[in-house]
Amino acid sequence: MAIFNLLLKTLLTNLISLDKPSLLIARGGVSIKEEPLWNTKKIVNVTPSGLPVSVDYHWEKQFIYYSEMPAGELYRVKLGDDGSVSPKKIIITTKSMDFSQYAVDWVQDKIYWIDVEKNDTLYVSNLDGTMTKTLAVLNRLVRMTKPILDPYKKYIYFTSSNGIERIGMNGKDRKMIYSDIFFIGTDLGSDMAIDFQTDRIYYIEKVYSRISSMKSDGTDNRQELTNVYKSKFLTCYQASI
Structure with a gap:
């Protein structure tokens, strides 16, 4: 049975000022919903054999991050002012089939992620995946x-x-x-x-x-x-x- 992860993310910036922010959805690709009708617009298609697992963002830089199952990779695209979407880039690669344990720091411009295949090790890197640093080993039983x-x-x-x-x-x-x-x-x-x-x-x-x-x-x-x-x-x- 196909398993997908629906994740609604509020698009926040450093100054929280929007009355009703847009929503990002990871389901059959990456889509965006906006006022006033909350219509859905697909911005990223996943590979034919892939299933979207999760999505995150850096709205100030117009970066959208998402992962697919079973690739175990974190991808990034950039939204253009004209509505265009840049080709995806591989930012992080893991051995996890359903890699979703990551979060984007839109203040310090970092990505934090947990590799469940490496004893739940917590890492931090730049937004492009470079300068990776090990922070801690969490060793959780449930994650x-x-x-x-x-x-x-x-x-x-x-x-x-x-x-x-x-x-x-x-x-x-x-x-x-x-x-x-x-x-x-x-x-x-x-x-x-x-x-x-x-x-x-x-x-x-x-x-x-x-x-x-x-x-x-x-x-x-x-x-x-x-x-x-x-x-x-x-x-x-x-x-x-």
Whole structure:
């Protein structure tokens, strides 16, 4: 059965000023949705044998990053002002068939990624994949969700079988911030997103069919939505999810 990963990403810049940002979707390629009608426009086609896994962006530089299954590679295209799309470039290569463990830092112009085939090693590189540096070995048992960044507080958030953790963007000061949750290996579809204006992290607990949130330090945890049986991925913007 074909498995695809639908990831809605809010297009943020350093100055969060858009009323209703566009959305990027990785499904049958990479597409963009914009107001007012939220029509879908495909901007990238995947290879005939590939399935899109995830998508990320650097909107100020007009870079779109995406990965395909089973290639295990991270690609980048550039959007032109005229709507054109540059040929894709291979930025990162791994041995993971469904490589999705990456996040783009649009403030410091870096890419952070986790190679699950190398003991969950956390790396950082330039936006073009050069100057790669090893930051930490995470050794997680469960690693279903895509990591998320807070480049302002300089933290990376990720899930493990123990709960939700964070680590500094320098690879130091790893800490469990919320442990009253349990992600299992089959919990595909549990996702996280961060709202920078409210300083809250939202996450899906697929096993409980609910969406909860907490402050970025793990306090003030609360349920936001229940009975969300078919929700797999989320994004948030200005306290809206």
